[in-house]
Amino acid sequence: MTAAATVAAPAVTTIAVERVSKWLGPVVALSDVSFAIGPGVTALLGPNGAGKSTLLRILCGLTTPSQGTVRVLGANPRTDLALRRRVGLVPQQENLFEQLPALEIVTLSAGLHEVADRAEAARRALGLVALDPEDGRPVRTYSKGMRQRVKVAAAMVHNPEVVILDEPLEGLDPRQRLRMIELFVELGSQGRTVLVSSHVLDEVERFGSQVLVLGQGRLAASGDFRDIRDLMDERPHRLRLRASDARRLAAALMAGGTVVGTHLESEESVVVDTTFVSAFRRAVARAAAAEGVRLLEITPLDDDLDSVFRYLVGPGGRGPERPRRAGSPGPEPRPGSARSGGR
């Protein structure tokens, strides 16, 4: 996927990361990461341990990069205290001030960011995430999803231009998830820079956004989500088919050229390898109908995110944006994928 998308320099750059590396003792958490993003929603995608939280912490100034520079709204997030009025963070950790009710926590956050009308701002922020400001229960009694929403409200209460969210959808039920995604999209459309990390592919797809893919501390891919999705579809896939006559179906698929290998497990089950998953999806139903075989089930065997990232960043992988060597120029934007930052 050398042709995969790279994020073109946005018209307005709000977050600029230049050759950032971070070592935590002997562990390389981030390695030579560079990108620039502007207003709108950008998803930071990567499996657990990819370096997402470290990158977000650097962007908020919570830690320093071992190498490289970071600018958020043109300022150094580590040293520029005034910048903190313009940035909101939803950290990954669950802990809040456990003994306080939601309204008090969000009011506290408003106060810490020197918001003029704290109470009103807090009520508004809680309304954004559909929480009742009058709920006087301490947040320690809240479900994980409610706590996540309190964190989002606390991050939004000072009306920040840049919102950084570390796995904000974790613990939310599907309805809350949808509402939250709608909120992020709305915030992005208001001209804010919204950077959301996630390790769930399908979540990111729903942002309809630019994506930065981080794997093993490196920027493995970046660009429009559809390009990333295509890339993922193009990688080798292994699937298990259950059918009334698996042998016959496997033979038909081999003959049709959409699978490159088969392993018959039983008369009703076969494992197939394909490098053209989208073509395979179309062919398998046709082949089953043509052969008079009843297709019972298709199970992807390697569709977990880790295997996708292994493919993107592994040796010989087709990662679209290999880490650049020191002194080498940055990647050229892919023709047609260049976008201004605003959406």
Add this chain to the structure above:
Amino acid sequence: MALVYRLLLRTLVTRARLAALVAIGLVGVLIGLAIRAADGVSSAERTTAISRDLLGGYGLNLVVPVTALLFASAAFGDPTDDRTMVYLWLTPLARWRLVAAGWAAALTVAGPVAVVPVVLAAAVAGAEGRLVAAAAAGAALATAGYTALFLGLGLIVRRALAWGLTYVLIWELAVARISKGAARLSVSVYARSVLSEVGEVAKPLNAAAVPTSLLVLSLVVLAATAFTTWMLARADVA
């Protein structure tokens, strides 16, 4: 800054901490009662027992540093441990304001909890008014100094209680008592100097004058809070 102060104040006061400190305070009262009840003891001997053993030994060497350690190390230690520090750290407030709020919060709790039992123990033991006042002054000054010292400890080390107790036992109670040079760097020595001079009782080894003691303890507070500010600005926040 007032907001951070109130927040830290709320998080500092836990039942477990207060219960432990009330227990330590009650021990002092019991010692005071024992001194008062002792038969065949002259007034001078009683005063010595109160000033040296009860106020100097139990009060300024145990209750005050332990109380200050417990609350001051928790002021930034608790938010660091439960990872709510990120919310404090992301405020645009200057770091020195956060530290000042933390010190003030720790002092607000540790002050009464440390000073009241010491004063109460002195009064129960039958100390004269002047000695009771001296005990209050010495304990308050020591609390201020120790609180500033231990505030940064909670920020920079895990198990701050163990480190703090080690410091108190080794430095304050051992090294500073036998070495004149080390005594110049001991909070306890300056607090006991104030106690002895104001209370007009026997001076500790390596005692300093009251103005010197006040100056040094003020410098301790300033230097310790400046160091904590420096550490906070450079902290890696999880």
